[in-house]
Amino acid sequence: MELLNVDIISKEMIKPSSPTPNHFRNLKLSFLDQISPQVNRHIDCNDAGAEFIEARVDARLIQVIKEPRTEELQQLLPVEPLGQTDDKAILSVKISFFNCGGIAIGEAEDIQPSFDLAFHFPPKDLFGFGITPNVGASKEKITTKRLVFDKKKLTKLKQVAASGEVKNPTRVEALLAFIWHHYIQATRAKMNTQNITSFAAVPADSFGNCWRAAFAILSQTEDSYDLVTKLRYAIAEIDDGYIKKLLYEDYLSNLSRRIDFFKKDIQVDFGWGKPVWVCTTTLPFKNLVILMGSLSRNGIEAWVNVPDDDLEMLETHYKQLNAVNSVDMDA
Structure with missing residues (x-):
């Protein structure tokens, strides 16, 4: 069966309107961050922004929902599963428009997360404790x-x-x-x-x-x-x-x-x-x-x-x- 015909309309980096304050620029990792594969790293709010991709799909949404195929679903992702994104991109988002149409409505919401997991789960000295990327991933198909x-x-x-x-x-x-x-x-x-x-x-x-x-x-x-x-x-x-x-x-x-x-x-x-x-x-x-x-x-x-x-x-x-x-x- 043929895959979906997906055309990329645009790709851009959306950056914050104002620089991140210095005291918010670095996030202190918790103990759980340290032992989690692929997140055992320093997070730097470099104001590089988030990657936003728009795409057009030559199909109706109901076709994908009623008969989902993993190969087609992967075409709707911004990156391959467990794949590497741009080193500067902390977040990558892709929105795909189908032939059946649709309207995106903007909504403002004040979100104030508390980045305090390092307080509840203080970081530890993990010298000698190896972190393997993609731990558990199988080499089999x-x-x-x-x-x-x-x-x-x-x-x-x-x-x-x-x-x-x-x-x-x-x-x-x-x-x-x-x-x-x-x-x-x-x-x-x-x-x-x-x-x-x-x-x-x-x-x-x-x-x-x-x-x-x-x-x-x-x-x-x-x-x-x-x-x-x-x-x-x-x-x-x-x-x-x-x-x-x-x-x-x-x-x-x-x-x-x-x-x-x-x-x-x-x-x-x-x-x-x-x-x-x-x-x-x-x-x-x-x-x-x-x-x-x-x-x-x-x-x-x-x-x-x-x-x-x-x-x-x-x-x-x-x-x-x-x-x-x-x-x-x-x-």
Whole structure:
């Protein structure tokens, strides 16, 4: 199939109307910044501006939404996933106009973020601790498959996932257990661990990188059916006690506010209303699963990134599930 015809209309650097004050020019990195790949660097507000790209797409938006293809979605990005932008550009944005038209509405909003993560998570001496760029990225060719689970199918998955310890699993727990279980069945000899990323919250106006990962581990000898319990326990371990452990075991030296979990829907609004659809593209991380809200608002889309060699096995297992009417699949 042919790709979208995307023409670049303009490309420019949008610079601030006034210079950044000297006391705001440099951002002190926190401990979490230091150990985060690709952000373990000094941030200099050099007033170079943000890159803004306008493009025209010879297609209707509905064509992309109804039958999304990762190759086409990547054409709508300003840069390649995990690719390098201009060294001077801190932010790169691309807006694409489709044949169906559209109006951009400007809106003024006073945003005053608090860049105080270095206070809550003081920087550490990381001498001898190596940071690898793109850590976790696979050298294998990764293929992305989009799985769409509507409300009815999620209800069915919750019934199947209910176990002795978890009587009422959440939609996310049931869906992750479903994907994980069937991937294990296809590639158990290769599979060791599965991570799920959870985000810890600091004060609402804090700005920066503040995250930890929850690991649910299944040994080669364990049964893969009761995955919901492992997922729930792994996520539940990242709580106030976990943060306090970081504080008092030489990870952090000070934390003045209570840390809670939070989970919010994506609320992106560039001035012309909420988007009808938010998605990702192919990412070079093996066995990565990204969950997003579906177009119907009551379902979930699972974007599964797997090596090409495993794709055929996965497709076979998913097709076998048609008997219980639990999943729709498209590329």
